[in-house]
């Protein structure tokens with residue numbers, strides 16, 4: 001999608017980190033940006049940064065794990081700024097701990113935000129985009145954990161593999177409508193993800209609190225979210241499926257695919 005200028009974009013998780021950087025980058029490219037997040041104070045910050053640079057933006061409080069909220073977001077976005085052509089399903093939460101330690105509340109929370117959040121985005125936006133017949137682009141934020149597994153990140157990995165599979169298939173399904181699809185798979189980015197517990201609703205908290213907080217060494221270098229946002233803009237313009245952000249992703253990826261290759265029978 002070469003014509004970002006003049007388009008309307010929606011970015012979930014736009015109050016902080018990667019979503020905030022994507023929202024600012026889209027605005028700099030000339031998009032009107034609708035930011036959707038739980039964090040109203042954070043959204044006000046992103047909104048202020050966009051408007052102080054002469055950009056157009058709106059903030060709509062949204063819980064992406066709630067289908068009705070995301071449907072209301074799509075309706076409002078259309079009524080405020082007209083047809084949405086770019087959707088970034090980016091809101092997400094992280095969680096550490098062995099799979100054997102995960103509670104039902106853990107699974108409900110992380111699946112609700114990371115998987116259902118993306119599905120809700122599709123349900124609310126894709127039929128409208130198809131009906132508009134103006135094409136567009138969808139960016140789903142996964143992670144390197146959607147391509148390579150890491151110990152103590154099993155629940156997160158489960159959700160991000162789902163986002164990668166969904167996005168790879170969506171790209172094929174959307175081709176007929178001129179809608180491009182990208183999936184963002186970063187390693188470590190300097191954001192507030194390690195403090196994702198701040199976003200957990202009270203009814204899904206664990207009585208003993210989070211049990212384990214490992215070092216983040218396996219995430220590679222921590223890069224600034226602005227660098228990630230730059231790659232996202234490039235992928236939207238060139239309709240690239242995979243958005244990788246760290247050159248050090250290559251070794252774990254090769255190891256995984258080599259293992260799969262080795263498992264294929266020779267006859």
Ligand SMILES: NC(=O)c1ccc[n+]([C@@H]2O[C@H](COP(=O)([O-])OP(=O)(O)OC[C@H]3O[C@@H](n4cnc5c(N)ncnc54)[C@H](O)[C@@H]3O)[C@@H](O)[C@H]2O)c1
Nearest residue numbers: 013015016017018038063064091092143188189191192193
């Ligand atoms: N930071 C990293 O190292 C890294 C690496 C790979 C992938 N990611 C992914 O990037 C995405 C953005 O995370 P980030 O690193 O910018 O973290 P972040 O915590 O800085 O930002 C996440 C945003 O999502 C919002 N959010 C959380 N739950 C929500 C909900 N139910 N409804 C609406 N908004 C909600 C938060 O309020 C926050 O503004 C996530 O999907 C995350 O999994 C991050």
